Amino acid sequence: MTLSQTTAATAARSTQLMHTLSDELRVPNERLHSFLRLQDDLFLDPMDVQLLIASLESKLAYYLTEEEMGQIETVGDIQTFFLR
Numbered sequence: 135m136t137l138s139q140t141t142a143a144t145a146a147r148s149t150q151l152m153h154t155l156s157d158e159l160r161v162p163n164e165r166l167h168s169f170l171r172l173q174d175d176l177f178l179d180p181m182d183v184q185l186l187i188a189s190l191e192s193k194l195a196y197y198l199t200e201e202e203m204g205q206i207e208t209v210g211d212i213q214t215f216f217l218r
Contacts, residue, residue: 144217151216154193155209158186168210190216 156163159176172178178186187206191197194216198206202215 148213148217151190151194151213154190155186155212158189166209168208168213170209171207172209173207187212 152163152166156166159166161176170176172183172186173180183206184203187198187203190212196216198215206212206215
């Protein structure tokens, strides 16, 4: 795979993740920013965050460890873990 193909694949995965996240949170895609905190800015409680992550894992077929899940506090954290 060439660099341009890798870049295109990463961009496609990022777009898919953000659309899925937008659907799950019922927040328009253009209003989701990496700095938004899930609990403080998007008003999710800890159980909502766990359910969100479980749903993303199921839809994206990418699974996080318990330790990784515990580190997710922002939209950017979700991007970091799900786009590796």
